[in-house]
Amino acid sequence: MSVFSLDALDLAALLCSRVCHDVISPVGAIVNGLEVLEEEKDAEMRAFAIDLIKKSASTASARLQFCRLAFGAAGSAGASIDTGDAELVARGLLADERTKLEWNAPRVLMAKNKVKLILNLCLIAAASIPRGGVITLTIEGEGNDIGMRVESRGPNLRLAHGVPALLAGTPENGHVDAHGIQAFYAGLVARDSNMQIDVDVNAERVLISAQPQSKGESLESALSTTSDASDNPQVALG
Secondary structure (H helix, E strand, O other), X not given: OOOOOOOHHHHHHHHHHHHHHHXXXXXXXXXXXXXXXXXXXXXXXXXXXXXXXXXXXXXXXXXXXXXXXXXXXXXXXXXXXXXXXXXXXXHHHHOOOOEEEEEEOOXXXXXXHHHHHHHHHHHHHHHOOOOOEEEEEEEEOOHHHOXXXXXXXXXXOOOOOOHHHHXXXXXXXXXXXXXXXXXXXXXXXXXXXXXXXXXXXXXOOEEEEEEEOOHHHHHHHHHHHHHHOOOOOOOOOO
């Protein structure tokens, strides 16, 4: 099936919508807390408002730091990112009293788009366990042979409908909206990094793996994408 091509302006707009969606809730809570401080004289209510502001500010900061690495430029073209920094922002966003993050990866400098892919796959895994659980990231190999696996386990385990197709760049009905843009973007980053994504789901876990494509697979994919995108060029990443 042909890889879907999204206009660069549409991609930028949808990603901005996604980031705004993630940040608006804690920012709104900060505003509410400040309003309480202005109006309330009761010491208990003021303490509650201050606690709300602190927690919401921490949440907003964690989400912005994560988005900066997962979606942002994070350095000049060709830059590498420390996987330790990726682990830090992933723990800040995903790990809490309900969700445990197991990070089985060495601390190394890695091509920035591969780090973006790791974070985006972790985000998809987290969404599959809305009531919490365990997310396990494993990175294996070195250099161009690096592969990664992200597994999620927990109650109410469910991968959102359409995610495998979005990752493959073949969205249903040939349409991507703000709800699906993150998974579609993850697929874009994978293909730009010459990685093949596979999704395996059963009753106990969701497993998403990304492995380097062979040279033959890469050439075939490039020829297909060039032909399909001639009328609507796909945005270049990097």
